Amino acid sequence: MSISDLLSVIDERLTALGLSDRKACLLAREINPKVGVDFIRDMRRRHHDPKAEKLAALAQALNIPLPQLVAALSRNDAPNDVSEHLMPAPVEPIEVRGYVQGGAWRSALEIPDTDRYQIMVPAKGPYTHLPRYGLEVRGESMNKLFPNGTVVEVVNFSDIGRAPETGECVVAIRRDGPDMEATLKLYQCADDGTILLWPKSTDPNWQQPIRLCHMQDGERHYRDFGDRSDGADTQTLALVIGAHLPIGKFSIT
Numbered sequence: 001m002s003i004s005d006l007l008s009v010i011d012e013r014l015t016a017l018g019l020s021d022r023k024a025c026l027l028a029r030e031i032n033p034k035v036g037v038d039f040i041r042d043m044r045r046r047h048h049d050p051k052a053e054k055l056a057a058l059a060q061a062l063n064i065p066l067p068q069l070v071a072a073l074s075r076n077d078a079p080n081d082v083s084e085h086l087m088p089a090p091v092e093p094i095e096v097r098g099y100v101q102g103g104a105w106r107s108a109l110e111i112p113d114t115d116r117y118q119i120m121v122p123a124k125g126p127y128t129h130l131p132r133y134g135l136e137v138r139g140e141s142m143n144k145l146f147p148n149g150t151v152v153e154v155v156n157f158s159d160i161g162r163a164p165e166t167g168e169c170v171v172a173i174r175r176d177g178p179d180m181e182a183t184l185k186l187y188q189c190a191d192d193g194t195i196l197l198w199p200k201s202t203d204p205n206w207q208q209p210i211r212l213c214h215m216q217d218g219e220r221h222y223r224d225f226g227d228r229s230d231g232a233d234t235q236t237l238a239l240v241i242g243a244h245l246p247i248g249k250f251s252i253t
Contacts, residue, residue, distance in 0.1 A: 003047050005072040010040065013062045024061060031120070032057035033245055056091075060120065093118035096134035096151055100171050100184045102142035102199070111136075119244050121153050127241050130159045134244070135171065135184075141199035141206035142184055145169065146243055152184070153242035160239060165189075169240040172197055172212075175233050185210065187236060 014024055021040040028035040035054045042048045050058075050073070059066040096117050098110040119134055137150045146152060146169075154171055157164060164170050164187045173182045185197035188209070195212035212234050 002073060003043055003049075006050070006069060007040075007043060009064070009069060009072045010058070010062070013064055017062065019062075024058065027061035028054070028057040031060050090123040091120040092123040094121050094132050094134050094153060096136060098135050099138050100135040100152070100182050102137045102139040102146060102148070102184045102201075119151055119153075121242055121244070125241070127155045127160065127239075130155045132241070137184060140203045141201045142169075143202055144200040146184070147245065149245075151244040152240045153244070154238035154240050156238045157236060164236045164239065170197075170236045171238040171240070172210075173235050173237045182237070183210065184240070 010024075014021070017024075019027075021044075022037055025035055025037045025039045028039065029037070032053055034051075035057050036042070039050070039054055039058065043050060055069055055073075056066050059069050096111065096119060121132070122128065132153055132155050134151045134153055137146045137152060138148060140148060152169075152171075157170075166188045168187050169184070170187045171182060171184055172187075173180060175181075183197065186200060188196040188198060190196060196209040197212065198209045199206040201207070
């Protein structure tokens with residue numbers, strides 16, 4: 001493989017953007033957390049063959065068409081099937097359309113249409129044939145799984161055609177009259193049929209579950225949700241199937 005040709009293309013783009021190797025890798029890491037901060041340096045010093053998914057993230061971070069990088073890597077003595085080998089799994093955009101609170105119930109907040117944005121997610125998977133969308137996580141009650149600012153990819157249970165299962169991460173909503181509230185939690189159906197929504201947090205304030213109704217009542221609420229306005233109704237709206245975590249600074253201690 002022609003790592004030198006690939007690096008020439010990357011260097012030209014880094015110069016145009018005024019980026020260092022490390023900064024470019026950090027940008028790529030925001031797209032794919034598997035990209036290490038030394039991804040480019042390792043190619044320079046050790047002539048490491050780049051993984052397809054990491055090269056795709058770097059291409060996106062540098063706003064270079066991925067086929068251009070693959071073509072550079074395929075020059076000279078590279079095998080004929082190198083392009084096929086390096087092409088990553090297909091991705092597609094989903095819209096980030098609102099916020100969800102990783103804490104107590106909070107007002108369900110949709111992002112204004114003008115502020116909505118898209119993220120790239122895998123186009124293949126068990127639920128990729130269904131409508132999906134993104135939600136920004138706010139708060140600390142799920143920070144062991146989804147730190148504040150994470151964008152979770154979700155699909156509605158009404159589209160899946162089944163109820164949630166114990167151990168799944170869900171977005172639950174409740175309505176009390178005209179007000180709509182939402183929260184992000186781990187779902188548990190206890191042995192006695194009680195529905196529990198568990199936090200997963202390092203914060204001592206978020207260690208106890210939200211206790212909902214008995215499963216049979218929950219099923220009734222699920223059927224009736226949207227038609228009632230005489231009291232609080234709860235619904236496990238959506239299943240979390242993926243997450244995108246922006247990478248920033250970390251505490252050294």
